[in-house]
Amino acid sequence: MLEMLMNPRKVEREPWEMFFVGLFYAAISILLVNWIFAKDLVLSKYSSILIVTFTVMFSIPFMYYIIKLEEVKNIREKSNFSLIKEHGRALSALIYLFLGFVVAFAFFYIAMPNQTPINFKAQIEQYCAINSVNLDNCVKNNGIVTGNLVKTTTGYASSGAHFFSILTNNVFVMIFVLVFSLAFGAGAIFILAWNASVIGAAIGIFTNATLNKIHIGLVRYMVHGIPEIAAYFVAALAGGILSVAIIKHEFGKPEFSKVLQDSITMLLLAILILIIAAFIEVFVTPKFFG
Amino acid sequence: MFEMLVSPREAEKKPERLFFVGLLYATLSLLIVNLIFLKNPTFSSHAGILLITFSVLFALPFMYFLLRVSEFKEVVYGKNRTLFKEHSKAILALLFLFLGFVVAFTFFNLILPPENVGKIFNSQIEEFCRVNMPSQLNECLEQYNISPIGITGNVVSIQNEVSSVFINNLYVLLFVLIFSLAFGAGAIFILAWNASVIGTAIGLIVKTSLANAGVLVAYIIHGIPEITAYFVAALAGGIISIAIIRKDWGRGKSKNIFIDFVSLMIIALIILLIAAFLEVYISPAFYQS
Numbered sequence: 001m002l003e004m005l006m007n008p009r010k011v012e013r014e015p016w017e018m019f020f021v022g023l024f025y026a027a028i029s030i031l032l033v034n035w036i037f038a039k040d041l042v043l044s045k046y047s048s049i050l051i052v053t054f055t056v057m058f059s060i061p062f063m064y065y066i067i068k069l070e071e072v073k074n075i076r077e078k079s080n081f082s083l084i085k086e087h088g089r090a091l092s093a094l095i096y097l098f099l100g101f102v103v104a105f106a107f108f109y110i111a112m113p114n115q116t117p118i119n120f121k122a123q124i125e126q127y128c129a130i131n132s133v134n135l136d137n138c139v140k141n142n143g144i145v146t147g148n149l150v151k152t153t154t155g156y157a158s159s160g161a162h163f164f165s166i167l168t169n170n171v172f173v174m175i176f177v178l179v180f181s182l183a184f185g186a187g188a189i190f191i192l193a194w195n196a197s198v199i200g201a202a203i204g205i206f207t208n209a210t211l212n213k214i215h216i217g218l219v220r221y222m223v224h225g226i227p228e229i230a231a232y233f234v235a236a237l238a239g240g241i242l243s244v245a246i247i248k249h250e251f252g253k254p255e256f257s258k259v260l261q262d263s264i265t266m267l268l269l270a271i272l273i274l275i276i277a278a279f280i281e282v283f284v285t286p287k288f289f290g
Numbered sequence: 291m292f293e294m295l296v297s298p299r300e301a302e303k304k305p306e307r308l309f310f311v312g313l314l315y316a317t318l319s320l321l322i323v324n325l326i327f328l329k330n331p332t333f334s335s336h337a338g339i340l341l342i343t344f345s346v347l348f349a350l351p352f353m354y355f356l357l358r359v360s361e362f363k364e365v366v367y368g369k370n371r372t373l374f375k376e377h378s379k380a381i382l383a384l385l386f387l388f389l390g391f392v393v394a395f396t397f398f399n400l401i402l403p404p405e406n407v408g409k410i411f412n413s414q415i416e417e418f419c420r421v422n423m424p425s426q427l428n429e430c431l432e433q434y435n436i437s438p439i440g441i442t443g444n445v446v447s448i449q450n451e452v453s454s455v456f457i458n459n460l461y462v463l464l465f466v467l468i469f470s471l472a473f474g475a476g477a478i479f480i481l482a483w484n485a486s487v488i489g490t491a492i493g494l495i496v497k498t499s500l501a502n503a504g505v506l507v508a509y510i511i512h513g514i515p516e517i518t519a520y521f522v523a524a525l526a527g528g529i530i531s532i533a534i535i536r537k538d539w540g541r542g543k544s545k546n547i548f549i550d551f552v553s554l555m556i557i558a559l560i561i562l563l564i565a566a567f568l569e570v571y572i573s574p575a576f577y578q579s
Contacts, residue, residue, distance in 0.1 A: 032472070036465055042417045043483075046339040053343040058473060060350055125332045176326065183318075184347060 015093035021062070022100020026196070029054035030108045034115060048122040048197075055101060055193045062097070063189050063240075066090045094233045095226065098196050102225075105200020106217060110209045117143035123201035131202075142205060159282055167278040170228060174235045174270060181239030188236035192229065199225055220289045224281035231273035238266035305383035311352065312390020316485075319344035320398055323410060338413030338486070345391060345482045352387065353478045353528075384481070384521045385514075391485035392492070399493020407493070408435040414490035422491070434494075456566035459516060463562060466520045467555075470527030477524035481517070488513060508576035512569035519561040526554035 033050045037043040043050065105123075109116055117124070128138035173191065181188035203217035245259040323340050327333035333340060395414075399407055408415065419430035431437070462480065470477040488509065495505050533547045 028472075036468070042413055042420055043339075045416075046336055046413055049336040049339045049343070053339070053346070053479070056343070057346065057350065057479070060347065061354075064351075122332050122336055129332060183322075190343065190347065 015089055015096050018062075018093045018096035019100040019103075022059075022097040022196075023104045024100070025058040026051075026055050026101045026104035026193075027108070029058065030104070030112075030119060034112075034119070044118065047118050048120055051119060052190065052193050052197050055197075056190050059097065059189050059193065066093065090237065091230065091233055094192075094236075095230055098192060098229050098233075099222075099226075101193060101196035102199050102203070102222075103214075103218070105197045106203040106207075106214055107211075109201055109204030110207070110211050110214065113209060116204070116209070120197070120201045120204070123198045124205070126198050127202050127205060163278055163282040166281055167275060170231070170274050170278060171271070174232055174274060177232045178235045178239045178267070181236045182243050184243070188232070188239065192232060192236070195229065195232070220285065223285050223288075224277050227273050227280065228277035231270040231277060234266050234270040234273065238263040238270070305379055305386050308352070308383045308386035309390040309393075312349070312387040312392075312485075313394045314390075315348035316341075316345050316391045316394035317398075318348060320394070320410065324406075328409060334409060335412070337410045338415075341410065342479065342482045342486055345486075346479050349387060349478050349482065352383075380525060381518065381521050384524070385518060388481055388485050388517055388521070391482060392489045395486050395489025396492045396496075399490055400497060405435060411486070411490045411493075412436055414487050415494070417487045418491050418494060452563075452566045452570045455569050456563055459519075459562050459566060460559075463520060463523050463558060466523045467527045470524045471531055473531070477520070477527065481520060481524065484517065484520075504576040508573035511576065512565050512573050515561050515568065516565040519558045519565060522554050522558040522561065526551045526558065529554075 029051050032054055033047050037047060037050060105120075109120055112119065124142045125139055128142070131138070173195075177188040177191050180191060199221050203214065203221055206220055207213035207217040241259055242263045245256055319341050322344050323337050327340050328337060395411075399411060402410065415434045415436055416431065419427050419434075423430040462484075466477040466480050469480060491509065492506055529547060530551050533544075
């Protein structure tokens with residue numbers, strides 16, 4: 001019942017409402033996982049992934065409806081401009097959903113300090129793997145006891161190298177999102193919810209777990225985060241509408257080539273947005289936040 | 291695309307098809323985890339849970355459809371019907387899905403190299419060791435190359451009374467109910483998790499020695515009614531959840547839906563009690579053999 005508290009059709013008219021849906025689903029997932037699995041000696045070890053799993057499960061009906069609506073639009077709309085405008089509403093709904101996730105995850109990272117090493121274990125490990133030269137120290141400083149992590153970052157010789165490294169990494173994520181959404185219409189939401197949880201943890205770490213600095217952390221990560229995530233969502237929609245078209249056995253029909261054309265346009269757009277996001281991340285954000 | 295390879299409508303007509311759906315989805319999930327996530331150090335340590343995550347994501351549309359059909363039957367044919375007969379197809383479909391998961395997970399436990407089994411089924415092996423060898427937990431985990439960090443031994447007392455087995459299973463049943471109430475298809479998570487643990491247990495036992503086959507029979511004897519009870523509870527919770535979503539609750543149809551919910555829950559409790567009885571009095575004979 002919680003997955004349908006808000007009608008997806010209504011959300012398309014008022015995309016900002018998805019922010020509260022994201023906030024609510026991420027919060028409910030954290031509370032459910034903490035309440036139900038806390039006493040389970042095995043599953044409690046995996047809370048950080050279970051939180052993402054449940055957030056995804058709650059969000060899947062929305063993803064389905066949105067992708068289905070978008071696929072219908074693809075066939076109905078004539079001009080590319082109006083099509084992009086139409087997809088834009090779904091896109092902003094998904095970005096609001098993502099923002100809701102990020103704020104909820106950041107809030108619970110800060111508000112439940114005793115649970116943080118359990119609730120955000122995988123996210124802290126991922127954050128440290130991306131951002132820290134000394135991985136072991138980084139995870140230990142954030143309360144994680146672990147023994148099997150491998151260092152992946154070695155530092156960058158120049159901003160240009162950093163830019164290309166970020167861009168390559170993000171293009172890989174985009175490819176995963178595309179493959180996931182092709183394999184399973186709404187599947188990309190897993191990667192997006194996972195990224196939201198990592199950013200939530202990163203905000204918690206950046207603000208030293210101080211609640212009244214959460215807005216600074218949000219700005220720090222959202223300046224490049226919003227275009228980056230928008231690119232992933234564009235790729236998810238491209239894969240999603242193609243997946244729905246295949247399910248509906250439109251393969252070979254004129255409708256299918258229209259969907260395919262639209263998906264390729266959307267992918268090119270996603271790559272362009274990713275380049276802009278990587279530029280902001282490497283050259284703009286550090287000027288303001290170090 | 292893969293989530294719709296078999297139409298849920300067809301699956302309800304022919305529940306046995308869900309076996310192959312379960313087989314396919316568990317296999318796809320394993321491939322995704324193996325090819326994409328195992329190379330990432332963060333994700334690889336959570337591979338066992340990711341396996342469940344993707345199995346659940348694939349199975350969600352089916353679960354939704356079955357619940358919607360069941361709830362529809364409540365509303366339309368609410369009177370003069372045989373309750374269990376009406377829902378039996380949905381329960382059977384879920385059981386076949388579950389069996390498909392179990393067979394796929396068992397198969398991969400048997401054919402994959404031991405080092406990969408330890409990585410992909412890490413959380414399932416931890417659960418297997420915790421339940422079956424609580425006093426030698428660390429030795430059990432090390433046998434499968436799993437680091438014992440975070441789990442302590444002696445966590446489970448050996449249950450030999452019907453009441454303690456029943457109460458333990460009752461907790462799982464309540465979680466299934468809460469999950470399916472909160473999120474119509476949510477109980478599929480607990481069911482997929484149980485399927486993966488059972489599949490791993492069967493794989494590990496058969497690998498050790500075929501002479502241990504008696505243990506498998508013991509698992510099946512009490513396992514099938516136990517899982518059926520969980521499915522009945524999932525269906526009961528799911529019907530209420532979908533009724534609220536579809537706003538059928540409170541339109542004069544609440545009584546029928548509620549009576550069905552209570553009846554299904556009573557049936558689930560009776561089956562759970564029988565399963566506990568079988569676990570305590572019948573299964574041990576096969577363990578000993």
